């Protein structure tokens with residue numbers, strides 16, 4: 228028995244820990260593992276396979292990024308692309324596949340499952356916006372990185388009586404902004420789930436200033452951009468139809484400075500918080516996910532994804548995983564609003 232493993236979409240911390248656990252568990256069953264590099268693009272390249280033994284991967288649990296590399300390739304966008312993946316997986320001798328990714332990658336996995344591929348999923352995204360699981364790996368590491376960066380920016384903001392607008396990733400949902408904003412004690416956090424009212428943001432900053440709080444920290448999700456701003460700035464979309472985001476931090480910073488005259492700085496944390504070593508939480512979660520994904524194959528539960536529910540690893544259908552995005556929990560939104568100061 229030979230199982231394949233691939234990573235699709237944006238990378239995040241914990242991908243290597245999943246690979247490591249998949250190989251360990253597969254070897255326990257006496258199976259071989261074939262790494263397929265560059266996500267779904269690996270099925271269209273001749274240089275993309277790497278046999279993996281635990282000897283190769285035992286020491287990568289702390290390593291950020293992915294040794295398997297990744298891409299945002301969507302085979303469904305190529306002529307007969309899904310059929311080509313099925314044919315190529317046969318040529319590779321892959322009996323079952325572990326697809327590690329977010330809703331795009333898992334959506335493709337579901338389409339392939341419907342066409343006969345024996346595939347299971349592992350939920351990955353730093354954005355934490357995937358349905359069917361309480362948490363994805365990569366999120367906790369990104370939040371911790373963002374929290375430390377915001378802690379640092381607070382000290383310089385205080386020293387200079389400045390407003391800082393800090394933009395973080397989060398395309399459809401504000402999980403990263405909300406968790407890092409709450410954890411770092413941001414004054415205001417703005418997420419895609421709530422409409423931005425620039426006037427309200429400016430009044431908030433002014434009110435703080437007037438009561439003597441001259442430094443203000445605002446955390447904003449990249450996806451919180453006003454619709455007009457998004458469409459004016461970026462026309463390009465990737466193979467899954469996603470627009471390149473960014474620009475809301477700059478826009479808000481300019482508006483605040485223009486309307487208040489308070490010195491304002493903008494910092495875009497972007498990929499800085501996506502890269503780097505995984506947190507302990509993500510290393511453990513990725514390991515549990517990787518081991519359980521191989522167990523799904525052993526049990527013949529194809530078309531399913533491993534998932535975290537409470538503190539247990541369970542499984543849900545790939546269809547559910549691909550039905551995203553999962554927006555911010557209203558309880559967290561409420562905490563964010565209640566703690567804003």
Ligand code: F6P
Pocket residue numbers: 236237238352353354396397398449472501
């Ligand atoms: O993987 C999701 C994500 O992290 C989004 O939050 C962000 O918009 C996007 O990736 C950035 O992607 P890229 O690495 O292609 O610039």
